[in-house]
Amino acid sequence: MHFETRAIHAGYDPFDHWGAVNPPVFLSSTFAQSSPGKHQGFEYARSGNPTRKALEDLLANLEGGEHACAFSSGLGATDSIIKLLSSGDHCIVADDVYGGTFRIFDKTYRRFGIDFTFVDTTNPENVAAAIKDNTKMLFLETPSNPLLKVSDIASLAKLARDKGVISVVDNTFATPYLQRPLELGADIVMHSCTKYLGGHSDVVMGAAVTKESKLHERIAFNQNASGAVPGALDCYLVHRGIKTLGVRVDKSCDSAEQIVSFLLEHKRVTKVHYPALKEHVNHSIAEKQMKRFGAMISFEIDGSVADGEKVVSDRRVWTLGESLGGVESLLEHPASMTHASIPKEMREKAGLRDGLIRLSVGIEDSRDLIEDLRKGLESY
Numbered sequence: 007m008h009f010e011t012r013a014i015h016a017g018y019d020p021f022d023h024w025g026a027v028n029p030p031v032f033l034s035s036t037f038a039q040s041s042p043g044k045h046q047g048f049e050y051a052r053s054g055n056p057t058r059k060a061l062e063d064l065l066a067n068l069e070g071g072e073h074a075c076a077f078s079s080g081l082g083a084t085d086s087i088i089k090l091l092s093s094g095d096h097c098i099v100a101d102d103v104y105g106g107t108f109r110i111f112d113k114t115y116r117r118f119g120i121d122f123t124f125v126d127t128t129n130p131e132n133v134a135a136a137i138k139d140n141t142k143m144l145f146l147e148t149p150s151n152p153l154l155k156v157s158d159i160a161s162l163a164k165l166a167r168d169k170g171v172i173s174v175v176d177n178t179f180a181t182p183y184l185q186r187p188l189e190l191g192a193d194i195v196m197h198s199c200t201k202y203l204g205g206h207s208d209v210v211m212g213a214a215v216t217k218e219s220k221l222h223e224r225i226a227f228n229q230n231a232s233g234a235v236p237g238a239l240d241c242y243l244v245h246r247g248i249k250t251l252g253v254r255v256d257k258s259c260d261s262a263e264q265i266v267s268f269l270l271e272h273k274r275v276t277k278v279h280y281p282a283l284k285e286h287v288n289h290s291i292a293e294k295q296m297k298r299f300g301a302m303i304s305f306e307i308d309g310s311v312a313d314g315e316k317v318v319s320d321r322r323v324w325t326l327g328e329s330l331g332g333v334e335s336l337l338e339h340p341a342s343m344t345h346a347s348i349p350k351e352m353r354e355k356a357g358l359r360d361g362l363i364r365l366s367v368g369i370e371d372s373r374d375l376i377e378d379l380r381k382g383l384e385s386y
């Protein structure tokens with residue numbers, strides 16, 4: 007079956023639940039046993055809950071995997087993935103990973119004796135050069151935040167596999183509708199379901215998806231041992247959100263394309279970062295591994311921090327806020343919001359100039375989104 011059909015039907019059979027077309031929300035922390043140790047598949051809800059199971063089976067199916075574990079946040083998923091490693095192991099990480107991913111690796115797991123090297127993974131040679139005898143994991147994120155850089159999943163996964171290194175891809179920005187890393191050879195897909203999968207900005211959740219049972223068993227062990235599990239009601243909400251993933255992402259991509267055309271024409275916009283553009287540095291890789299180019303855009307104005315702040319402030323249609331992937335369009339100014347803690351000099355070295363603005367395109371009418379952006383661009 008095709009993706010959007012599976013998004014509605016995979017992993018759940020109504021006739022297991024009196025014909026209910028939606029998975030029931032099992033608000034049960036424990037499950038009765040008929041005799042000691044004899045149960046119907048569920049014992050205690052940290053280890054497993056039927057609503058969570060329906061979501062996990064759906065996620066596994068959509069990513070082209072066999073198994074999935076849901077977590078109480080994206081970082082909860084990352085935490086259980088990095089715990090596949092032990093003290094003395096080495097992990098190579100994309101140098102522009104999500105800030106929270108950098109923080110847990112650099113501030114927490116470094117203290118536990120895991121060694122991290124951060125490299126620009128858009129060039130596979132940098133990854134090859136960073137591999138050491140004790141390298142056990144490669145952690146990628148593509149497209150990345152906020153410059154939408156794209157790494158070649160198939161080449162990097164092969165490079166890792168040949169060296170016995172586990173490859174992980176944070177697939178939050180693309181979603182399985184646009185990109186499926188497991189089919190390109192990666193070992194683990196990580197998600198912040200908080201974003202497109204949930205899609206309505208009402209849940210914080212994460213997931214780790216695999217093909218291989220041995221790897222899954224180890225992640226599921228960490229899921230249960232560390233306990234960062236989502237509640238049944240949140241699992242229901244993400245399950246519901248996923249049913250419209252395809253239509254939401256298509257609509258957002260359509261609008262993103264129109265907004266990019268508008269930005270390219272606007273005299274105050276000096277640069278647009280969007281992987282669909284021929285001049286985007288990683289355009290050809292994006293074209294090869296993604297169905298469409300997503301609904302995240304960033305662009306630059308030739309202005310100060312204060313000018314950037316003016317463009318994003320007092321918008322009527324765009325919501326000023328961090329996060330992404332919801333039905334409502336969000337915009338933010340990295341220099342004064344998500345990336346404000348990075349000193350200006352380092353920020354500029356990473357290509358994050360004061361006039362950079364990031365957009366997450368939702369599903370409102372694109373004419374309203376464009377009109378509101380025009381007002382912002384003319385406000386300084």
Ligand SMILES: *Cc1c(COP(=O)(O)O)cnc(C)c1O
Nearest residue numbers: 079080081104176178198200211
């Ligand atoms: C939000 C996000 C995360 C972290 O997920 P949470 O659900 O906030 O813990 C990880 N990676 C990316 C790309 C994200 O956007």
